[in-house]
């Protein structure tokens with residue numbers, strides 16, 4: 254790869270050359286290469302950005318290749334104090350994303366401000382507290398029409414302590430689980446494996462029950478919807494599904510060498526294909542205006558993929 258004269262070609266629905274193979278008999282042939290590429294890439298996941306409003310070709314290429322290898326990238330803005338909400342949206346749009354999906358707690362521009370918030374609307378949701386968030390993908394309770402394909406987390410201010418983010422490529426999780434027992438990935442790819450029951454306290458009315466697989470293909474791209482929470486998740490009553498869920502949990506909690514761990518600093522962010530992630534609990538400083546603040550953008554659109562390596 255030549256970063257000085259990158260041949261950047263981006264397309265949002267282009268074959269990644271990885272996940273498509275995971276569903277068929279090519280698995281073992283691809284797995285070792287995919288895993289070692291992932292291991293190498295997570296050692297060098299951060300890309301320094303001079304101006305998020307206008308990425309250079311080499312910055313864009315550096316981000317896109319990391320996304321191709323790991324389904325995520327970390328960026329570090331050289332001048333954190335100048336990064337506005339507009340700049341965060343602009344950065345995402347240069348990676349192929351459109352406007353953020355609007356949820357109940359999002360601001361008018363679609364970005365949510367993740368901070369401790371005592372507003373009654375926000376208080377029901379753990380992201381707006383200082384509590385730990387266990388492994389999940391965003392919007393796992395959405396209908397298929399509103400699948401969250403990409404996620405951006407931009408740090409404005411870190412906590413005084415804690416608030417560490419961890420993430421792992423869902424394709425790697427799938428591969429590890431498949432290697433453990435192919436019946437597990439098959440079980441978690443069935444429609445109706447994971448059901449989120451109706452939620453009568455869903456703000457703007459009742460949210461209907463949503464049922465679907467954990468792993469599914471979106472075109473030729475593998476995606477994952479998941480939550481490790483024990484309440485309000487109904488797993489399909491099937492012994493293999495039960496074993497698979499336990500094995501998946503074990504993988505997420507034991508593969509520390511494959512998990513990306515970052516305590517984001519001001520001006521840093523994670524942009525990803527809505528891979529499973531979690532956050533540790535945190536403590537804010539007592540001074541007003543200094544509390545941990547993360548901008549979050551959720552996107553229906555997929556991140557652009559590099560078509561030539």
Ligand SMILES: [Fe+2]
Pocket residue numbers: 389390391530
């Ligand atoms: Fe999340």
